[in-house]
Amino acid sequence: MDILKERILEQGTVVSDQVLNLNALLNHQVDPVLMAAIGRRFAESFGGDNITKVLTIESSGIAPAFATAYELGVPLVFARRKKTLTMDEDVFCERAPSFTKGIVTDVVVSRNVLSEKDRVLIVDDIIANGDAVRALIRIIKQSGASVAGLGVVVEKTFQPGGRLVRELGIRVESLVKIAGLKNKTMQFES
């Protein structure tokens, strides 16, 4: 997705060999027009697969997942990291570390919003080690639902997340692949 790659080059900043800051366009500030284009792209890719729900995890996944769910005409569910007072008692729960937050949290989805009838598309902003996404996959399996695939805006292919999800037999579509962040520049994979 060339427009996205251009925007990442223009507005992203390389923090270290491991960390790319996309706060200007993805993780903190969001361009709704770009995000709507991302949603259309994922909807086109996975639209033939009878998807009933789009699942993501708070917070940065919500905008691209919302745009995708809107295009597909299905509900969006965003998993919570750890329990809040208003969360149902009856939840699916898996532990997952957060790459950016440097902590391990519970990933929580209410049992009321996923069932064995669901065909679920996971959408997330960035995949690095893939811990959060793999927790979502385990939650979908716990619920008896099936996984249609993973749509991810940016895949860091020098970290194992995308590969680990593909090795589970799950279709992954990443719109931009970043092969490295050495010397304070982005190396893209075409």
Next chain:
Amino acid sequence: MDILKERILEQGTVVSDQVLNLNALLNHQVDPVLMAAIGRRFAESFGGDNITKVLTIESSGIAPAFATAYELGVPLVFARRKKTLTMDEDVFCERAPSFTKGIVTDVVVSRNVLSEKDRVLIVDDIIANGDAVRALIRIIKQSGASVAGLGVVVEKTFQPGGRLVRELGIRVESLVKIAGLKNKTMQFES
């Protein structure tokens, strides 16, 4: 907004005299079609006010704020609760308690995404005590930007948040007002 009120009656559950669980349609699962209608409504209400950015706070505010920003054709910014590794060093920061989480956190917005040129519409899912929204207002003032108003999906009028924001001279539009949650039922204010 009658359709929203119907959906709240149908899918919301009263947890206690203070807490309404809207996980089925707002805080955990989201209907994108309903959310797009909410976004259009806020865009119509505030659209004449030269808004340059929509500001919300993670996580439940993101979907209605995204839909509003999309309709207005301006960027969305979602404030973070506490710092992450990819957050800029240079941030606006205010402390605020979370009603649902029962903890006090930092509310953080990067200095790169707000300036004195901005006219900001705040959008959030629910207003109870209004601590998070008032932290956002202080952040907007810190940045030199101006506040166009607050659009909130559900106002709990038996809690002081909406009133406190109006007392600051800020225009508040709430789509559904809930006057009480006694006896496990919702009392709406017309």
